[in-house]
Amino acid sequence: MEQLLKMVLCLSLFVLTAFFYENNLFHKVNFGALKVYKYDTLISRNDSVYIIDTPGCKIPNYEAFDLSIREKILPGRFTNCDKTRSFLKISSNCLEIDHADVQKSQFKNSFSFCRVHRIYRPRQGQHHNFFRYIPIKGRLMTGDQLCLESDMARVKCFDRKNRTIFTELYWIYQRNDSYEELCDKRLRKRMDDPKITENLNVLLLGVDSTSRLNSQRYFLKTRQILEREFNSFEFKGHNIVGMTTFQNVVPVLTGKSIYELKEDGKFGNTTMDNFQFIWKDFEENGYRTLFAEDAAHMATFDYFKPGFQNYPAQFYNRPWSVAWWYAGSPRCMGGRSEPEAVMEYLTKFVDVYKSKPYFAFVFLSSLTHDRQELSAEMDEVMSKFFTKAYESNAFNNTMVFFFSDHGFRIGRTRWSNIGMYEVLSPMLFITVPKWFSDKYKKIDKNLRNNANKLTTVYDIHETLRDILNFNGRVEEHSSILRGESLFSDVSKTRNCTDVGVPESLCSCSHYINVKNFSTLYATRNLSTDIVSKLNDLLKNHQSVCERISLDKTISVYQEVSGRKHTYRISIRTLPGKALFEASVSSINDKYHVGQILRINKYGDQSKCLNDYFLRNYCYCKDT
Known part of the structure; x- marks a missing residue:
């Protein structure tokens, strides 16, 4: 009996290992974190169909690592800031050059001095991007100490050829x-x-x-x-x-x-x-x-x-x-x-x-x-x-x-x-x-x-x-x-x-994928309704924005929980291959296009427009 249990355990471990390997999960979870925090499982198991289940709202209990998206989840990434490690240490709002850190750096034979500037903006009546640097001290040398009275400062350090080798910005708590x-x-x-x-x-x-x-x-x-x-x-x-x-x-x-x-x-x-x-x-x-x-x-x-x-x-x-x-x-x-x-x-x-x-x-x-x-x-x-x-x-x-x-x-x-x-x-x-x-x-x-x-x-x-x-x-x-x-x-x-x-x-709305939407579109192309609304939103900016046309309908989802016909539609438009998503609702044969969402980056395509809302839609003529 004991031998049989060991065989079952080994087989289970093999199947579990194969599962994670086949699904490419080993590199997608921070196992260092799992070890420290002793997570019992990698993927939670849902006990109910809905995460929210009230008379007014039902929201499906989706899995974070659902099979439908698991391969699309990228492994966590981290920025390594060690290469920019500071030469400075601060104690009780006083700065000094850390000689030991200088000696550990690539500038140990060339480091010369630092300059300190206050980052200043008046508390009232200034442009939101205004600031200026005000010198606090001529030079900060190794062994010097500088106690700051302002709460914001920049420190720049130089080598013996007066080239900048290090910059740091400080935001320091100051009691008032x-x-x-x-x-x-x-x-x-x-x-x-x-x-x-x-x-x-x-x-x-x-x-x-x-x-x-x-x-x-x-x-x-x-x-x-x-x-x-x-x-x-x-x-x-x-x-x-x-x-x-x-x-x-x-x-x-x-x-x-x-x-x-x-x-x-x-x-x-x-x-x-x-x-x-x-x-x-x-x-x-x-x-x-x-x-x-x-x-x-x-x-x-x-x-x-x-x-x-x-x-x-x-x-x-x-x-x-x-x-x-x-x-x-x-x-x-x-x-x-x-x-x-x-x-x-x-x-x-x-x-x-x-x-x-x-x-x-x-x-x-x-x-x-x-x-x-x-x-x-x-x-x-x-x-x-x-x-x-x-x-x-x-x-x-x-x-x-x-x-x-x-x-x-x-x-x-x-x-x-x-x-x-x-x-x-x-x-x-x-x-x-x-x-x-x-x-x-x-x-x-x-x-x-x-x-x-x-x-x-x-x-x-x-x-x-x-x-x-x-x-x-x-x-x-x-x-x-x-x-x-x-x-x-x-x-x-x-x-x-x-x-x-x-x-x-609304996350309470439930949608199913309409895989064959050609039948639905035989009587009315709902995607062109979205494009029409896009052009209507941009009608006062025709001098700088191109007229938008439909390139492709990517997906159509139909709501199954409401009393009216509502569809969530994703399209691609020209020029620029912008991707949009919008809901289109039908009540008594009248169609209404809801808020249109931009679902890919627009980059510099709309740089000619200074409207943070319409920048999602515009493709500039000079792009």
């Missing part, structure tokens, strides 16, 4: 006593209100283009820490309300869509200073405020928009980030990537203020916006941050919203049913202090229940409002609202229409 006094004064006034019972910190930490499923593929370490070390809730039915970062971030911070914020939804000539972002309310209540992004050229409020002329928050890194961009947007500087540098600052910030109220918004794009496989590097950055926060107990009084704006909109998996779903279903974790869950058991129960319902960014905003005005009571609603605080028990019957999600972006 007058600001601290103002915050304390405002906080005392807040605490005089008997209705306010808690002062929870808020950290909104966003990563671009990361679906819930993609976080399962690449964010192995981060998910492990959030699930095992923190009191975290993963919201499995979180749905986008628009296709861009801007469209999904604005509702978080204002509770409004971009069209409610500004009727035409166009912000190309509108600065952001006069809009009522929620961090202003928190600051009025004695909270320290921080706003930070990387990738200055495509930042949320700056991509084909004029951003902020005044500092939107007390701690604001845009001048530093623009300096990084003007330096050529190097992947590494000073032995670290730009996201790493931002997260180093945030690590210091959350530790300094773990016992004082703060509101921090951080959004990172440079690693994950265009390269899905670089999510593995972002996982290293985030897991390091969360590990340090856990070890220092930095989140004992903090609610953390670890989120994404939308899923990956281009790439190899995009053409599958799962790929279409992923775009609509961004990652969202909410981490709550354990004492808070113990003290407010009804809120804890509601968070757990809401994690398995349809949610959107409007709910996040209402939750932030609840934190700002927290009184320990849970408000229940007699009718369905577009946005409901996740502290309350949101309705099970809510659907995409109820929560402000366009039908074309």
Whole structure:
């Protein structure tokens, strides 16, 4: 019997090994991470057909490594920044040249000196890309120490022939006593209100283009820490309300869509200073405020928009980030990537203020916006941050919203049913202090229940409002609202229409592939309806944009859960071989084309147009 069991075990191991080899999985999983974190399985097993199963919404329980897309998933990639390792060390905001590191470098026989410049931008009334370098000291030599008073600085080091051999940008936490006094004064006034019972910190930490499923593929370490070390809730039915970062971030911070914020939804000539972002309310209540992004050229409020002329928050890194961009947007500087540098600052910030109220918004794009496989590097950055926060107990009084704006909109998996779903279903974790869950058991129960319902960014905003005005009571609603605080028990019957999600972006809708769509197209070519709408969108730019024509219909999917005929159609157009996806609905023989999504890179094809929305569609005549 024992011999038989050994044979069965050996055969099972052989079959399992053959399975992973045949499916090319060995190089697609970070086995170093698996070993450290002791994952029991590589691929989760689903116990139910639907991940969200409510009267108002049913979302299929897709596998992150489903057979239909497994070969299209790229192995994780990492940037090696060791070659740009810093010559400098900093302690208590004082810089000095690390002689030992110089001796280890290729410049040990040629290193001469460094120069230090302040990165300066006035806090008010300046162009969003403005900054200038102001010299701080003539030369910094080996053995010298320079204590910085500014929070942003550039250090350039030279060899004996006066050639630049090293550049590093610093963003350093500097305490501002007058600001601290103002915050304390405002906080005392807040605490005089008997209705306010808690002062929870808020950290909104966003990563671009990361679906819930993609976080399962690449964010192995981060998910492990959030699930095992923190009191975290993963919201499995979180749905986008628009296709861009801007469209999904604005509702978080204002509770409004971009069209409610500004009727035409166009912000190309509108600065952001006069809009009522929620961090202003928190600051009025004695909270320290921080706003930070990387990738200055495509930042949320700056991509084909004029951003902020005044500092939107007390701690604001845009001048530093623009300096990084003007330096050529190097992947590494000073032995670290730009996201790493931002997260180093945030690590210091959350530790300094773990016992004082703060509101921090951080959004990172440079690693994950265009390269899905670089999510593995972002996982290293985030897991390091969360590990340090856990070890220092930095989140004992903090609610953390670890989120994404939308899923990956281009790439190899995009053409599958799962790929279409992923775009609509961004990652969202909410981490709550354990004492808070113990003290407010009804809120804890509601968070757990809401994690398995349809949610959107409007709910996040209402939750932030609840934190700002927290009184320990849970408000229940007699009718369905577009946005409901996740502290309350949101309705099970809510659907995409109820929560402000366009039908074309609804993950509750189920589609099947119409493999032979020639019969459907015999009476009406729905693809030409999409092309007609594209040309209509560009009608005021015919002098610079080519007229678009249909090249090919790539796929047609039909919705099977709705009361009207709705199709999700992918096409290729000329010139430029642009790829688009759109929903086309038919009611009483009238056809309506929904939002048209660009699902491949447009590069320089639309460089003649300065409209961040229409750039998705235009093919410039001079291309």
